[in-house]
Structures are given as structure tokens and as C-alpha cells.
Amino acid sequence: MKKQFNRMKQLANQTVGRAEKTEVLSEDLLQIERRLDTVRSMCHHSHKRLIACFQGQHGTDAERRHKKLPLTALAQNMQEASAQLEESLLGKMLETCGDAENQLALELSQHEVFVEKEIMDPLYSIAEVEIPNIQKQRKQLARLVLDWDSVRARWNQAHKSSGANFQGLPSKIDTLKEEMDEAGNKVEQCKDQLAADMYNFMAKEGEYGRFFVTVSTFP
Template sequence: MKKQFNRMRQLAHQTVGRAEKTEVLSDDLLQVEKRLDLVKQVSHSTHKKLTACLQGQQGVEVDKKSKKLPLTTLAQCLIDGAAVLGDDSLLGKMLKLCGETQDQLSQELLLFEVQMEREVIEPLYTLSEVEIPNIQKQRKHLTKLVLDMDSARTRISSQQTCTVLWPKKLTMQTISRRCVWDLNAAKCANSAHAVPTLSLSP
């Protein structure tokens, strides 16, 4: 609680210009930091649109994804139709050829989507949802540590200033500790108006 209070006080002093602010990041890193939110927004939007363009289900095995592709379903339908009509039929031969072509197209599409997931979609997700939030979290932690350092430095500077203006030898507390009332038993015995002597010796 005390540490949070010191941070808020230091931040207030830095805001009004009563305290210096330590900057631990270089100018290049500060420029990059300003663009983090934009990069996160663009990466998230691109990842969402690319995922919507996928015809296969994301995150499943290749065999299961291949069976659920529309082109695979169409290819199987054409091949089944060709088998019903037979190779003697002209339409059957055409359906068989078209079915085989569609099956090849579905395999190419499957390979393309798998590669795009691995090399584009997953890195975009990691960047927008994992890496950038971690950077922002560490940046907040660094800001707190810098505030703690500046606050401690300010307190040390204030104590040094007070020590220069009010040396330890001249403080009332030190004088009161060193002041010892020495009652002279002999004088007290001889006179009822004996005055205690003040000793400033340590």
C-alpha cells in the first residue's frame, strides 16, 4: 500500500514537473511502443478474415479436413455418378474425368490451407493474442519499477537536502539526548536553591 502511494505521489510530481522522469527506453523503442496497439489491431483483423476464408475446419487433422472440403464432396459425387453410368457411357467417362480433376483440386486446396494455417494464421494469432499482450504487460511492470526507482531517488535527495540544511549536530533531538542534568549532591545538600548544571558532553 505504501509502495502504491509512493508511486502515485511520484507520478503526480512528474506530471506537474516537480520531479524528473527517468526514461529507460531508447527513442526507437518508444516509437515501436506507440505502434503496438495498431499492430495488434491489424493482426487480429487479418487473422479473423483469413480464418473466415478457410473452406476446411481449422485445427483438425488433415484427413478429417479433407473429407469436409466442398470440393472433395463434389469429386466423390462425380466419381459415384460415373460408376453408376459405367465407362461405356460418354457421360460416365466425363463424370469420372471431372471427378478425378476435382479431387486433385481439393488436395491442392487442402495443402494450401494447411500451409497458410501454419505459416500465416497461427503466427498472426500468436502475435496479436500472446506476444503483444506480454510486451504490454512487461511494459507496465517496467513502468512501476521505474516509478519505484524515481520515488526512492527523490526521497534520498530530500533526506540529503535536509541533512545539509539541518546538520545532525544541531538538531534538537540530538541536543536533548546529549543534555544531561547533573545534580550536584553536595550543592543540593548545602543550598536549597541549587541549580542543576547543563552538560553538553556526549
């Protein structure tokens, strides 16, 4: 029983050691990786809440949005009433107020289109395109590392199994060495691309922050 326990402990230590060896990302990159989900969630929810702030129809141009605004309906109501009251004082006031409300509706529709283009579209791109692409690369790197570990383990096993008969298995060992080197190169290429994309993403934090500064001024 004790022997079995010691064997299990040895296997566990080997597993932990292997996991440490196959972590190919630096601590800086691991910190960035941990932040990606938080940033994605923040952008996703900000995009969703901004849509809820709109009075016009999301995804339409300024002219079509203007026609559907409650302010536009109010302006039309005032203008129609002013026409019925003709040249009376109340009629003239309603006409003036209706024009003012219509101008406000026009400015609001233009502002919403601006917010959608300059803020919401970039936030959507961050949450649904940029970060998911980085995370897909991270998963691809993990798969490549597993492949690398597998062929490296087979190469090590071939060395151990050959023992005194090492000269009898040169072709197999050479083949495994080539596979191991190829797998290692794929890991390095994927890791370099992932690192470049991660650092590039974090380098644009100031730009992303500008979106939220603009959001804070959204009425």
C-alpha cells in the first residue's frame, strides 16, 4: 500500500513538473490573458447598456432615426396644433416650440449615429472580434503544446527503451526528433504571434479608454 502511495505521489510530481515546463507564456502574457475576459465583459455590457440609452432605432441612419424619435412626434403635434390655431398667440408659440423640438430631435438623431459609429461599433469589435481572436490563438497554442509534449515524451521513451540497443533504433529516434523539432517550431511561431497580438492589444488601452470617456458624456 505504501509502495503504491509513493508511486502515485511520484506520478503527481512528474505531472506538476511537466505542466510547469510546458507553460510557454511569460508572466506578463499570463496577466494579459487573465484580463482579456474582464475587458471583453466590460465592453459587451457597455455596448448593451448604450443601446438601452438610445431613443432612436439602433442601426438606422440619422434621417430615418429622426423620423421615429418621440421628440419628432411631439414637434409634429405642436406644429399641427399651431396650424389649427392659425395666427393666435398660442398658435405662434406652438409653432416656435415645435420648430425647437424638431431641431433637438435632429441633433439627437445625429448624436446617436455618432455614438454608434465612434463608440459602440469599436466596443463591439473589441468584445466580439479582437479578444475572441486572441483567445482562439491561445487555444491553438495549447493544442500545439500538447502535441509537442506528446512527441517529446515518445522521443524520451524511445531513448530509454533503446538502452544498449540504441544503435538499433536510429531511424525511429531520428524520425521522432524531427517530429519534435517541427512541433517545437510550430509552438514558437504560434507563441510569437500570440504575444505580438496580446501586446498590441494592451498597447491600445489608451485608445479604448477614450471610448469610455466619450460614453461618460452620453446624455
